[in-house]
Amino acid sequence: MYANVLIPLAIPGSYHYSIPQDLEEKIKVGMRVAVPLGSKRFYTAVVIRIDQLPPEGVKEIKPILFVVDEVPLVSSDDIAFWTWIAKYYLCTEGEVLRTALPSALLPESHTEVIANPEYEASEPLPCADLNILDLIIKRGKESLSIAEIQKSIGRPALPSFLRLVKSGAIQLKEELNIRTKGKHEQTVALADSLAEDEMLLMKQIDLLHRAPKQQKLLQKLIALLDSQDIFPHGEIPLRLLCGNNANEATTLRALIRKGILIRKERLRKLTKTVGSVFPTSPLNPKEKIILPEGVSVHYQESIKRKEFFLEQQISQTYAEGKQVLLLSPESQYPPSADSLTERLCLRYGDRCQLYSSRQTTSQRITLFQQLAQQDIPVVVIGNRSALFLPMKRLGLIIIDEEQEYAYKQQLLAPRYHARDAAIMLGQLKGAKVLITSETPSAETLYNMSIGKWKNLLQGEEQPRPRPIDIETVNMKTLYRQRRLQSDETISPQLETAVKSILEKGRRVVLIQNRRGYGMYVKCKKCNNSLCCPRCSVSLTYHKQSEKLCCHYCGYEQLLPYICPSCGNPNREELQPYGFGTERVAEEIKKLFPQAQILRIDSDIAKSKKRLETLLNQIETGNVNIIVGTQMMAALPIWHDIDLIGVINLDSILAFPDFRADEKAYQLLYQLAIRSSFGVKEGNTRMILQTNDPQNPFIEALSLGDYRLFIEEQLQERQACQFPPFTRLTTVVIRALDRSVVSNVARQFATIINRNLPHELITDIHTPDIERIDRYYIRQIILRRPTFMNSNAERQAIIAAYNELSISVPDSKKCKIHFDVDAI
Secondary structure: OEEEEEOOOOOOOOEEEEOOHHHOOOOOOOOEEEEEEOOOEEEEEEEEEEEOOOOOOOOOOOEOOEEOOOOOOOOHHHHHHHHHHHHHOOOOHHHHHHHHOOHHHOOEOOOEEEEOOOOOOOOOOOHHHHHHHHHHHHOOOOOEEHHHHHHHHOOOOHHHHHHHHHHOOEEEOOOOHHHHOOOEEEEEEEOHHHHHOHHHHHHHHHHHHHOHHHHHHHHHHHHHHHHOOOOOOOOEEHHHHOOOOHHHHHHHHHHHHOOOEEEEEEEOOOOOOOOOOOOOOOOOHHHOOOOOOOEEEEEOOOHHHHHHHHHHHHHHHHHOOOEEEEEOHHHHOOOOOOOHHHHHHHHHHHHEEEEOOOOOHHHHHHHHHHHHHOOOOOEEEEOHHHHHOOOOOEEEEEEEOOOOHHHEOOOOOOOOEHHHHHHHHHHHHOOEEEEEEOOOOHHHHHHHHOOOOEEOOOHHHOOOOOOOEEEEEEHHHHHHOOOOOOOOOOOHHHHHHHHHHHHOOOEEEEEOOOOOOEOEEEEOOOOOEOEOOOOOOEOEEEOOOOEEEOOOOOOEEEOOOOOOOOOOOOHHHEEEEOOOHHHHHHHHHHHOOOOOEEEEOHHHHOOHHHHHHHHHHHHOOOOOEEEEOHHHHHOOOOOOEEEEEEOOHHHHHOOOOOOHHHHHHHHHHHHHHHHHOOOOOOOOEEEEEEOOOOOHHHHHHHHOOHHHHHHHHHHHHHHHOOOOOEEEEEEEEEEOOHHHHHHHHHHHHHHHHHHOOHHHEOOOEOOOOOEEOOEEEEEEEEEEEOOOOHHHHHHHHHHHHHHHHHHOHHHHHEEEEEEEOOO
16 A cells, blocks of 8 residues: 655655555554655655555655554645645645644654663664664663764664664654644543443442542542543543542542552543633624625624624534634734633633634644544634644634735745635535625625625615724925924824823824834945845844844844944944834833833734733723834724824835735724724824825725725726736746846746736836845736636646746746735
């Protein structure tokens, strides 16, 4: 028998390995196995198919080393989902596997081994194997990696290594093995003899009449087993049987010594108990909607009504014995006391689990393995990576705040969009898909208008225009009239408004979509900016750490004492320009020294503890002014907000992106709606500082008619043939040499022009930031009409890539990837 496996590497296709005879009954599709690759390394792979015959044309097939799992970690539906992701987003299945499973579930070599102290040889070992075994034994309890073994003996060690593993002479100690176990727990079960014979068990209970504490604990165990329908062969967690009761723990040890009970260990399971049961919502009968099959959209501007509706749908699905997956951008931040996440956790207890970057590696692994081994109803709240959890009874997928661009993975393959991938996952698993938002994306509203996705709210139920109280401040005029100095960014109008709000005991939020202190540092003598040595961007000055940082590649350096361009030794003449959140917070503190001011941006959010402390401080009311970037929109900070100040509207609108106005409207409109729910009278006031107060965007925002705004955006996009009327795929070519990347981009454009209609292909584009992390970048954008089959475009791209690899030698010096449905 032969196993077809996926290896978590960016290599096309899958690999075949022979299944040793003693493993034929153990290996199943979806299990992890350890396989050798090359002469020095091996990887943890996932079995995607089992064949009776070897693949044609292959002379030598290596054997599987060992099986990692006792039960499949993923299902055939999960594997089909990976295949679709790889095909649609033009990447390898190995890259999808690397994203789908937590990295700690896919340990690689540097594999480490130790000698098995209980090994007894049944037959003489070959000399080469003995030499390696002696080397390992001499290290004692210290592990030894394969690389170290091969260096010591001066030849490949894998054949001997495989034989020693198979014989049991050595034990594997993967560097990540400890992390792959997940959270385990101590359990208690009846001794096998008592579990097999109920009469013997009853007799044993009677014999304990002189040890009433032991008799009572044994009866308690039997009752717990019976209540969970696992009597007599099941296991009960030690924490449920004894809790923190030291007396019961002592009694348990006595029963174990007598051979009546046995102690075991297992992966911690999701229990059948749930949290407090309480009414989900005050929805009236008209609002109690039964979701249709397929994709539905709930477009509702009232956050509370939206959340009540979600609770109702989750409760209904859970009651049907199915699982719910709730994707939410808020899952990566600490939940507030009255948040939807917190209410769901209280309602469903252990059956509500979180899966995002906020959870530890151990927590994520534990949940992954629990879902693989159990199919009980559960609610999972997570970020985009939660799509890959092995949920066997998935009944409902919710994509909350679907317009958020965090749903699109952009830095690494697969560059998938969680909303679109969720729709395919729903089809594969027979689950309903619910899209929710206060400000749906243009694509979603378009799909609703053509009937592709069902709009759940009709007529009077649909959101109505919500005018926003907006005041614009012409910053260009203030600077020209010298009413504001070049190193100031808080206008007199904004200062007056902040003062008025603080006197009322209310709060102010100031948005500046740039982190750091100064956007760049320039020498007054030579007029040159300090730039990143690896990117074509200026370094951002962070005053708190006295560092210059690149926000693209992560490069850091201390602020120099001498100008690197002209050698000017006067450090005072290296001046920061522009305004980041640090600088805005510093300026507002000078204006209002008595106010409690907090800054929230991604620099702060890097520390989970620090962010939780700040959010607790906001929740307790000990904050007057909050300064931050757009990430604040997803945080629970919108109580008692009476004023929103946008420090630089132009920087939000200035991105070279056809969606820039849409993104800005969604951000500012959501801030206005969320803060208005806590306002005692009228709406939250918004002050926009801008150099262009006549910008039509401002008037559109003040009307508060989001649907009308998007309809106008769609008209413009249709005229210019932008999504959703076309689909964009960006070919990104990177190389360390500018001439190489330019040449390869030209060659690729020539080849792809032969395979696709010329009007669908843009000219070669050099991005505004030409060089990132030492690599020069060129882009070619393919624009596919929605009526054109995606397979035709996909085949043309793959054919062009293959031809380029063969005919253009410089292509081997480039890194090429494809961003399908680029945003």
